[in-house]
Amino acid sequence: MVFGAPPPVGSDLPLGTGISIIVPTYQEVDNIPHLLKRLEVFRAQYDAPVEVLFMDDDSQDGSVEAVAAAGHDWARIITRTENRGLSQAVIEGFTQAKYPVLACMDCDLSHPPEALPQMVLGLRAGQQMVIGSRYVPGGSTDDDWGIGRWLNSLVATLLARPLTKVRDPMSGFFVLRKSDFEAADWLSPVGYKIALELIVKCGLENVGEVPIHFTDRVHGESKLTFKEQLKYIQHLRRLYLYKFSNMMYLAQFLVVGMSGVVVNLSVLSVLSVMGLPDWICLAGGIAVSIVTNFLLNRRFTFSYARDGAILRQFVSFVGACAFGMVVNYVVALTVRNNLGDDGTFTLQLAALAGIAAGMAFNFLGSRY
Numbered sequence: 001m002v003f004g005a006p007p008p009v010g011s012d013l014p015l016g017t018g019i020s021i022i023v024p025t026y027q028e029v030d031n032i033p034h035l036l037k038r039l040e041v042f043r044a045q046y047d048a049p050v051e052v053l054f055m056d057d058d059s060q061d062g063s064v065e066a067v068a069a070a071g072h073d074w075a076r077i078i079t080r081t082e083n084r085g086l087s088q089a090v091i092e093g094f095t096q097a098k099y100p101v102l103a104c105m106d107c108d109l110s111h112p113p114e115a116l117p118q119m120v121l122g123l124r125a126g127q128q129m130v131i132g133s134r135y136v137p138g139g140s141t142d143d144d145w146g147i148g149r150w151l152n153s154l155v156a157t158l159l160a161r162p163l164t165k166v167r168d169p170m171s172g173f174f175v176l177r178k179s180d181f182e183a184a185d186w187l188s189p190v191g192y193k194i195a196l197e198l199i200v201k202c203g204l205e206n207v208g209e210v211p212i213h214f215t216d217r218v219h220g221e222s223k224l225t226f227k228e229q230l231k232y233i234q235h236l237r238r239l240y241l242y243k244f245s246n247m248m249y250l251a252q253f254l255v256v257g258m259s260g261v262v263v264n265l266s267v268l269s270v271l272s273v274m275g276l277p278d279w280i281c282l283a284g285g286i287a288v289s290i291v292t293n294f295l296l297n298r299r300f301t302f303s304y305a306r307d308g309a310i311l312r313q314f315v316s317f318v319g320a321c322a323f324g325m326v327v328n329y330v331v332a333l334t335v336r337n338n339l340g341d342d343g344t345f346t347l348q349l350a351a352l353a354g355i356a357a358g359m360a361f362n363f364l365g366s367r368y
C-alpha cells in the first residue's frame, strides 16, 4: 500500500519508463559489491531500464575498482573532487541521470532496493515523491537503536514538521520525477537532508511514503557526525526562510528590535550611573541601540545583504529610522522632564515611552 493522496486517472510515467538510481558514496568499498548484487536482482525483475550511478567523493579506498570488477554496463562510478558532500553528490547524480525517474539510496544496505517498485508505483499513481519510510505503519528500524538515536531522529523530524507533513523527511531513500527535480530554481542543501531540501525547494505537496525496514549498516562506518547534525540546524533555518520568507524576516526583525530595547535601557542606565545628564543618557541609549540593531539585522535578518557596502547600508538604515528616532528622543526627554520629578517616570520608563512613541510613529508613517 502506498500512503498519501489517492492516484489520479492516467499516468505520465508509463510502464517501461527507466529509472536512474543515485548512490552517494564515501568509503563504501566493502558495501558496493553487496549492494550491486541486490540491485542486480532488482534490475532483473524490474519492468524498465535501470542505471546506477555511484557518486563518490574520491574515496580512494578501491571503490572505483569494486564497481569496475562487477562488470555491469548499467552501473558506473563517478569520482567527485569538488563541492563534496552527500547532498551535493546526489544533486550532481540527479543532474547526470539519463532516465525520467530518479531514485536516491544509501550504499550501506540500510535501504531495501526491493521497495523501489512499490515506490515507483506511487509516482505512477501521481505522487510527486515517494519516500522509503521508517515511520509509517509497517515501517521499522533495527532493534538496537538506543534511546539517544531514537530521540535524535524524533527531534530532527519534529523540527521539520512545519515544512512538511511527511513522517520520515530525514530518509535518504526516495524517488521523484527528473522533471520535478529540474523545476527547482535554487538548491542549496547543507548536510544530509536532501529529501527535505527537494520537498521544500521543488514545492512537492503530494509526497507518499512506503514502509521500509531500515537496517543498520554491517560494513564501514556512518559519516553522520555531530558536525553534520549541527549543519541540519543551519539547513532548517535556510528552509524556513525560504518557505516562510516574509514571516521569518518579520520575526527576526522583531527579535532584533527587542534586543535593541534591552541595549538601549542598559546603555542609558550605565550612563546614568556614571552621573551624566538625562539628555545624554537617552541619546546614548538610542544611538548604541541603532548601531546594534543595524549590525544584527545585517548579520541575521537581511543576511543576503552581508556582502554590500556597510557604510552605505548604515546610512540608509539610519535614514529609514531617523524620524522614529527623533520622536523617540523628544517624547522620552519630554516625559522625563515633565513627569520624572516625583519619581513616577524613571529614566528607563521615560525611555520606554519614547520607544513606544517612535514605533507608533514609524507604523503610522508606513501605512499607505
Ligand code: GDD
Pocket (backbone or CB within 6 Å): 023, 024, 025, 026, 027, 028, 055, 056, 057, 084, 085, 086, 089, 105, 106, 107, 108, 110, 153, 170, 171, 172, 173, 192, 193, 221, 222, 223, 224
Ligand atoms: N559522496 C558522498 N559524500 N557520499 C557520502 C558522504 C559524502 O560526504 N557522506 C556520506 N555519504 C554516503 C555514504 O557513503 C552512504 O552511502 C550515504 O551517504 C549515507 O551516509 P551514512 O553515513 O551511512 O548515513 P547514516 O546511515 O548515518 O544516515 C542514514 O540515516 C539518515 C536518517 O537517519 C542515511 O540513510 C541518511 O540518508 C538518512 O538521512
